[in-house]
Amino acid sequence: MSSRFVCAMLLLCAAPVTAQDFTFVCSDFEFQVDSTIDQLEFTLPVHIWGPGAPMVDSQGFSMGLAHDPTALNVLAVDFALPFTPDFFQEFLHVGGWSAGTIYAFLGGVFVTFPDPVAVLDVTYETVPGYLTGATQVLELTFDELGVPPVENVVVVAGAGSFAALDHGSVTFGPGSFQRGDLNADTVVDISDAVAALSVLFIPETDPPICMKSADVNDDSNFDVSDAVFLLSSLFVFGAPDIPEPTICGVDPTDDVLPCAEGCL
């Protein structure tokens, strides 16, 4: 083990001071999966937030985040700040990860966090067989992992400052969406038909954020028939109703149409 590594680890494991100027933030994430998806790989950002005044310069940090090992494996923890630190080390555990960084051994590189800043990108995969298509919620909890345990601290003036911990979660499930609401404004109207026709016929138009919403006739595909179905349901007396869910709900028929963001 290099002397540089030992010095860095001693600094990360130094007795922390108590000021809570910083918060480690893991948000609540949601992934829409149906019964056709049996394994998922995804990357989540972890943020640090330190909005106090005066703004405190940080020189590094260490943190750890635990998860249920029967549900997730951690594949990678990557440094996400826009520079290459002098020291960065990640540790992948069964049931969690920890990581530590010193931006610059000789000083001169400081980071403040007036807004939540993504400091790490963490890649996970679900354990085979975990996903069932039903809604499942996993807690992601900041913890002191490893031997010796890695503290959740931000390095300030050469000492560790305990961070406040804002834990997160990951929800897997079929997700909810509103069929026909292509433009995601919670109302199904003629503007959604315009959105459908634009996606179909105007080059470089961004697709709907939830393709399930665009599959108006629920035939597991998005094409011009969906725009026609939508217009008919709105303006032709006696035309078939739009299939469920016409208010925020789950798809009663499995398909592989992506839905990056549904409704609440």
Ligand SMILES: [Ca+2]
């Ligand atoms: Ca709409």
Ligand SMILES: [Ca+2]
């Ligand atoms: Ca369709």
Ligand SMILES: [Ca+2]
């Ligand atoms: Ca469907």
